[in-house]
Amino acid sequence: MNDDLRRTPPPLLAVRGLAKHYGATPVFRHIDLDLAAGEVVALLGASGVGKSSLLNCIAGLDAADAGEIVLLGQRVDRLSEPDAAALRRRSLGFVFQAFHLLPHLSVADNVALPLLLLGQREATAVDARVAEVLDGVGLTGYQRRHPRELSGGQLQRVAIARALVHKPALILADEPTGNLDPVSAAQVLDLLCRQAREQGAGCLIVTHASDAAQRADRVLRLRSDGVDARIPID
Numbered sequence: 001m002n003d004d005l006r007r008t009p010p011p012l013l014a015v016r017g018l019a020k021h022y023g024a025t026p027v028f029r030h031i032d033l034d035l036a037a038g039e040v041v042a043l044l045g046a047s048g049v050g051k052s053s054l055l056n057c058i059a060g061l062d063a064a065d066a067g068e069i070v071l072l073g074q075r076v077d078r079l080s081e082p083d084a085a086a087l088r089r090r091s092l093g094f095v096f097q098a099f100h101l102l103p104h105l106s107v108a109d110n111v112a113l114p115l116l117l118l119g120q121r122e123a124t125a126v127d128a129r130v131a132e133v134l135d136g137v138g139l140t141g142y143q144r145r146h147p148r149e150l151s152g153g154q155l156q157r158v159a160i161a162r163a164l165v166h167k168p169a170l171i172l173a174d175e176p177t178g179n180l181d182p183v184s185a186a187q188v189l190d191l192l193c194r195q196a197r198e199q200g201a202g203c204l205i206v207t208h209a210s211d212a213a214q215r216a217d218r219v220l221r222l223r224s225d226g227v228d229a230r231i232p233i234d
């Protein structure tokens, strides 16, 4: 191996030849995709082409039918369910369109959940990290509120704080602005991209919005038979 090859770090995420069916219905095939640490990539594509399915396969929440998914050097598609769950807890932050916060928990307790699931029980350290990450999303002082007391944009910022709190290597965001008005959507996207970059996380954002394209380092379009790297003119 020459020196240049030796110095090139492996991608954070490498997807090769991925294919997915539901029963007899094909969704996509021939999917290749790389994501580097600190890189923000927007994933566009027609409704039903399989964007959510692809994210779920990458997260190990759904199984692909063919191909490879390598995250941090590990074949996600070959892990046992307990090992996939451990990798998700440690290395993934997921932001959903519908926020998926727990309504009976306070903002601080929602955000602290990933740390608790990783076994961090030292209350002072957990509180300090929660305060830090809430500050990063502009929600200092909201710790004791409950989800029902927040606007849609604020709910999504809490969800972003929860996705970032354990400093995951990879953030997957599935239409994170789909439920927001355009102003809140722009703020949330700015925040997600900025925070991901500040933490050095790779970030794959599924979106229909052309303004996500302006914030991403790269824009990919998912098709049923591959990934197109051309910048779309939406």
Ligand SMILES: Nc1ncnc2c1ncn2[C@@H]1O[C@H](COP(=O)(O)OP(=O)(O)OP(=O)(O)O)[C@@H](O)[C@H]1O
Pocket (backbone or CB within 6 Å): 022, 027, 045, 046, 047, 048, 049, 050, 051, 052, 053, 054
């Ligand atoms: N659990 C499932 N069982 C059967 N079919 C499914 C399942 N989940 C998704 N599908 C189908 O797979 C295809 C891809 O769905 P997916 O939600 O991944 O698309 P998408 O690109 O995210 O769509 P949208 O942009 O509308 O959210 C769709 O035709 C959908 O109906």
